Amino acid sequence: MNRFVLSSLLALLVSFASSAQTTSSYCGTPPGKSEWLQQYQQQPTPVSARSDVFLYIPLTIHIVGTSEGEGYYDLDQLYPSLCTLNEDFAESNIQFYIQGEINYIDNDSYYDHNFSQGSQMMNTYNKPNTVNCYFVDSPAGNCGYYSPWRDAVAISNGCADPDSHTWAHELGHFFSLPHTFSGWEGTDYETNMEVPFFLDNGGEVELKDGSNCAEAGDGFCDTPADYLSFRWGCNGQGQSNVLQRDPTDSTFRSDGRLIMSYAFDGCSERFSEEQTMAMRANILSQRPNLYANPPEPVFLDTAPVAVAPVNGDSIGISTSAVLEWEPLDGAALYSVVISRHFPGIEVLLQAQYFQTTGTSVLVEDLLPSASYRWTVQAYNRYDGCTTASEPAVFSLSDPVFTSTAEAAEAFQLQVYPQPAADGTPVTVEWHLAKAETVQLWLRSAAGQLIRQQQLPGQAGRQRAQLSTAGLPAGLYLLEIRTASGLGAYRKVVVQ
Ligand SMILES: [Zn+2]
Known part of the structure; x- marks a missing residue:
């Protein structure tokens, strides 16, 4: 490494570290546009990016626990979250699958890490030719971030439930997208503030009328102006509750449906067409290794069927039960939920969760004479969008x-x-x-x-x-x- 490269790398790291101090706790991806995106936005869209070719992208899942092996991201969350991720990218014709085995890492300093520890973690465990995703307790205090240097994402377990769009947001960064409020990171928009044409960091402020949309903000013209660099709520139309005022005194609300904004998860649902084109162009031109040999996906079209105990069974006095179901073609993992059953009450009380690759689980510590309700759901590396079996209610009768x-x-x-x-x-x-x-x-x-x-x-x-x-x-x-x-x-x- 020559001195120039080393010093610019250090400069990058320094700016990364200082920017990280000022980002909100939602996303720790360093602000700004990659060189590739800047060039892409100056040139006509490459023809290949417009093609309808379906892009099927492998993910390597790293689940990080404490040094004692605790606090893992739950597989009951992972697969439904994969479903949400694929729904978020469905319009883009980009889909994801889990490649290889899930990599479990037990390390306190990665579980709750700062950027330097995270970088070390990614450097140690990244697998080539896949998108490396690390699920940890705290990724440098954020919900998640994309590291341009390690080319991997880290996501907080707490921001990775199936209703969250953090995973899609960070993968948006992975495939070159900036925030819709690009330039405003670290600057708090306030309702009564006089917004200048240029921010202190030199960024041009995007106007409501779109006249500078190609140069200002994220550089995409179908993502309207957005100045909100903190998490925000939206109205029924998915627009920000905060009314903003641009430098020409025009007022507007940001589009919270855009995943690359900081709108709450309940608002987020889509990428714009230009964002989609950029992501596809980024994959096709920069990351051909990711879609070289896509596998034939296996989808699980039906739910597993309970064998025993079935609905209405009374299995006699016991404090344990073996729950059994028919094997389902293509299933790699079964997830079982058993909870107390009280007629008319739908909440899961005293729920126990099990995961197995087999077709039965032994459940212990049940209350004799109580009624229980159980379901089983199947997943595999391609399919998190599955349904659970019909609930079966059985009783452990008092003899x-x-x-x-x-x-x-x-x-x-x-x-x-x-x-x-x-x-x-x-x-x-x-x-x-x-x-x-x-x-x-x-x-x-x-x-x-x-x-x-x-x-x-x-x-x-x-x-x-x-x-x-x-x-x-x-x-x-x-x-x-x-x-x-x-x-x-x-x-x-x-x-
Ligand atoms: Zn972000």
Whole structure:
């Protein structure tokens, strides 16, 4: 590296660091236009950028946790956020997929990093020929930023929920877009301020009438004037609530639908046509390595189907349940949500979340006699826009009240002595119509498994003994079940 390059690099880094001090906490991308964009905006749009060729771009996902491996960005957020990202870019005919495995990094100084640590992180972990995206707790105090030097984006987990457009915003920067309020970074527009034709940093202020749109602001003429470098809310038409006044005294409101503005997520939804053309030209002319060999995407058109427990099932007394579903073609990850069910209440209460590549999960610490509702949703590297299975509601019945009279009668189940003194074994007797294996479970009233026995059952009258040695006095629940699914319950009292 010669001295000139080194000193200009240092100058860049210095200006980056100083600008970073003054940006708001939304986006830490250094302000200004890349040399490429400046040239692009001075020349006619290259023909290739106007073509309808579909651009399918690989992302490398880096999920950064603490040094103890905690605080990871949740995959339950990642895939739906990929869906939002692809919706944001759908009009541009640019779509994204996750390439390779997700890269988990455990490092406190990357999890909550300053720009220099972030730069080191990107330098260490960037994968070539993909767009590197780092999900961290705090990317230098911002919601996100694009690093032109490392050519990667960092996004805060807190700004990466599926309703957020931060990911699209930072990828807009990645593909050359400045803010719609370009030039105003670090300058607070105030309602009563007299706006000059030129800002202190030399930037020309974009006029409402569009007469200087090619030179001022972001240099795009289909993104109207915008002076708002802080996060702002919009009205029903997606325009800024703040009424701005340009140097000629014309008043206007900014377009909050534009993702490259600082409007709140609820306003953001699109890139303008000129922004889209610039991004496509940037990819086609500067980043051919990104779309060289696009894979054939696999979309998940249907939702997974629950196998067990299905809607309406009662699975008997237990504090655990195995949730099982049919494998879905093309699925790479299943995301399961189970929550308490109360008829008519839609909020997820006591929800537990699971992710697996398999087709079942074991859920523990359930409340015996409670009802639960569960769904499963499938994702893969191409498709975050999927739907969950139909909710299935099942109950962990209280056997004292729900043991079916019929089953109990068929078993002719007897348990004695009742109550049993501590140390005295409890005798269990039952009747089997045919020879089949029988399982016995003794559980505490809270559902904890105390004893378990499996017996090769013969037809006719059967008997087994359960030790009560060491059991605290109290109520216990005995469950008996045959291989063919017949079951019954009895209370067992230990004194
Ligand atoms: Zn930004």
